Amino acid sequence: MLNRHPEYQYLDLLNQVLEHGDRRIDRTGVGALSIFGAMTRFDLGAGAPLLTTKRVFWKTAVKEMLWFLTGDTxxxxxxxxxxxxxxxxxxxxxxxxxxxxxxxxxxxxxxxxxxxxxxxxxxLGPVYGKQWRRWQGPDGREHDQIAGVIDALRTNPSSRRILFHAWNVADIDRMALPPCHMVYQFHVSKGRLSCMLLQRSVDLLLGCPFNWIATVALQTMIAQQCDLEPGDFVWVGGDVHLYLNHLEQARLQLTRAPRPFPKLILKRRAENIDDYRIEDFEVEGYDPHPHIAAEVAV
Known part of the structure; x- marks a missing residue:
């Protein structure tokens, strides 16, 4: 049991939703099977949680994360x-x-x-990037939450307040989609930076694999900027669901055995958090099963 591949945490979730999910009509009208409350943990020293039971187009996820960091919407x-x-x-x-x-x-x-x-x-309205880099307070001042996190990690790494989030209640109705990955909290121990992501709504087949590798990319960048090593990536899901048009794809994925996780590597040290480019990232040793296609529910 101790040697069980960490990807089984994801596969177990797929199976749990398929077997025990509550069938419901959702915002998209597609319908979904849903469970509430899940948690996974990955030691990044042992590899990045880039799924191997299907190919995940990790560059797309990292490009999206870099776009969030620009503050663009x-x-x-x-x-x-x-x-x-x-x-x-x-x-x-x-x-x-x-x-x-x-x-x-x-x-x-x-x-x-x-x-x-x-x-x-x-x-898209005031979505992630706006809230992360230009959260507007009631006095009109803008707050750069990412800069605040990096400053806190450098100056007060034992703080329990090192986090940022995107659930700005006043802006929700102006967003194309309210934030799903909501709260990112950071913790430093023995020179390692761990990150916990709280995600209120989780498209388990399509969204979750992207969210995981994107967050690990962010964690790795911030760790480098703060002279720390990446530690654990902890993920907490709220409403974890499979859309009804994803069920066969999930069952197919469950027939596949995980392969070794790859390493996510930064090829250079950027000057600051805004200086990273997609060319700075490399995934080493990624040998996944074939891609599984599925439609996004809008």
Whole structure:
């Protein structure tokens, strides 16, 4: 039991939702099986929790994390990097408000090529990046939560208040999607930086694997900036669900045996948290099973 592959934490969750999930109609109308409350823990010294029972396109997840860190909230910058994971929400809004049944390809091309169109239709509202880097207080002052975390880790690493979050109640109704990965808390012990992510809503098949490797990328960057080694990554899920159109894919994934976790490596030390680029990241020893395709529920 002690040598059980850590990826079984994920596979056990898949099985638990399939076997015991509460069937319900959700916001998307697709329907889901849902459980409440889950926790996993990974020692990053033993490898990054990049799933091996299916291929996870980790560069897309890391590009998204780097985009969050810029404070940007418009999908234009993402689309220019061929990251399309946020297109569904502004596209749905465009179709609803204009009545034009435009294809995703045409919509994305217009966002990339037409700055005025992008400004009107590509913005997601005050989502993650805005809250992380430019949280606006009642006095109008903006607060850079990421800078605050790094400063606290450098100056007061034993503090129990080293965290940031995105659930700004006053801004929720202006967001394309309220934050799912909400609270990131950090802990230092024996020169190692651990991170705990609280995620209120978890698309277990598609979203969760992205959230895990993206958070590990963030944890690794912050650790480097604070002269620490990455420690444990702890994940806590609230509403953990499988959409009804993902059940067969989950069952397929459960037939596969995990392979060794890879290492996530930073190839250089960036000057600051804003200086990282996707080219700075390398995944070493990743040998996953084939990708499993599934549709995003919007």
């Amino acid at each position: 418009n999908i234009q910058a993402l689309l220019k990097q061929n990251v399309r994971i946020w297109s569904d929400w502004p596209l749905a809004r465009y179709r609803k408000e204009t009545g034009e049944d435009v294809s995703q390809e045409v919509f994305e091309r217009r966002v990339v090529e037409d700055d005025a169109f992008a400004q009107k239709w590509g913005d």
